[in-house]
Amino acid sequence: MCVGAGFRGRYVGTMSLPHAILTALLEKPSSGLELTRRFDRSIGFFWSATHQQIYRELGKLEQADLIHALAQSPSRGRKREYEVLPAGRAELTAWVGAGQDPKPIRDALLLRLRAAAVVGRDGLEPELERHLLAHRRQLAEYLTIEERDFGAADLGGEDRLRHLVLRAGIGLETFWIEWLTESLAEFRGPDAAAGAHPG
Amino acid sequence: MCVGAGFRGRYVGTMSLPHAILTALLEKPSSGLELTRRFDRSIGFFWSATHQQIYRELGKLEQADLIHALAQSPSRGRKREYEVLPAGRAELTAWVGAGQDPKPIRDALLLRLRAAAVVGRDGLEPELERHLLAHRRQLAEYLTIEERDFGAADLGGEDRLRHLVLRAGIGLETFWIEWLTESLAEFRGPDAAAGAHPG
């Protein structure tokens, strides 16, 4: 089944991380550490990755001839910049049009609420407050980016897409802030206290 | 470090799946397959799991003396019902109050939009339509459940929590439907076509 060094083709499948890296490298050729940092403040908002994941994936992408390193023999401790090869761009183009069903929600906080309905809500309120704070902080960051990058009118087609992505983030954070605020009101409401300790 | 059969204590850590199972078992003692089915239409909306995961986790929870099987020696093919032990309830109670930062968004569709800003948006529109359809279907399911389970007034404290969880689902699906509708309008808008094929 064609494995090992020198194999070609669709190793990447529908995986998101390699395609996130291809996107970032097309925007600007970079080293692993640079990618890690750009993930932390841009693409990583929607698909986070640690430097370990990124280095591993860069290795696989290079093996698959989708990217290649610019002028530098591989050595530990020395910077290595990568750029995307035509095959890499083709792979990314194909992936954009590929179908993938939306993943169901996976949220531990909602699970905690569900559990609290059974064993009591002790200790949950501070947790909701922490989440509210975190989402407010994230929303503020998104809004700062929006003002900085998309404040001016008349954006090109590509910028419009990037703006749509950012607006998804803004919308999601806004939703959570509203929901958490409403939930905390429920928790603190005078008659909510009546059911505070079931079981 | 205390491993192997008979170990006790906090093997579960902050993991969500074992606590989701404890919650479901407290609501009603069940076998693995019954749990799997209940996950498919209730808790699984917010933390999905396959039957393989569930059976494995039931084994670990039993080993850790957090649950135990009702009357039946272990055998393949025979039904085995579990119920939660006091230690299991205590574990779940502790977990409800435990702190865990919200996980950043992980969404492949947003990544695809980001990639489309670089390599062109070919093939993305049908994908957005598919997602829109899926989210509409999920919203309809949530609304049906809401009407069925929370239609009447004067809910108890526990039901209010369950309703909050469901409303989170409703809010999220509603958000995605709005965002996708807006994005599709962008895609189809007359001047959006101008930037359809960058690169």
Place this chain on the structure above:
DNA sequence: AAGGCCATGTAAGTAGTTACATGATTGA
């Protein structure tokens, strides 16, 4: 006794996380 379904499980692989190791460069 055959087929279908209920029920539990094994095996192998993928994706992501956490902790740690090591080399190169720079500035005090």
Place this chain on the structure above:
DNA sequence: TCAATCATGTAACTACTTACATGGCCTT
């Protein structure tokens, strides 16, 4: 020359997924 920081990497582990295997029970 020492410490800090930049930069790349290894190792081990956890969580989840996919495909498949097996036993028991019920119906015809």
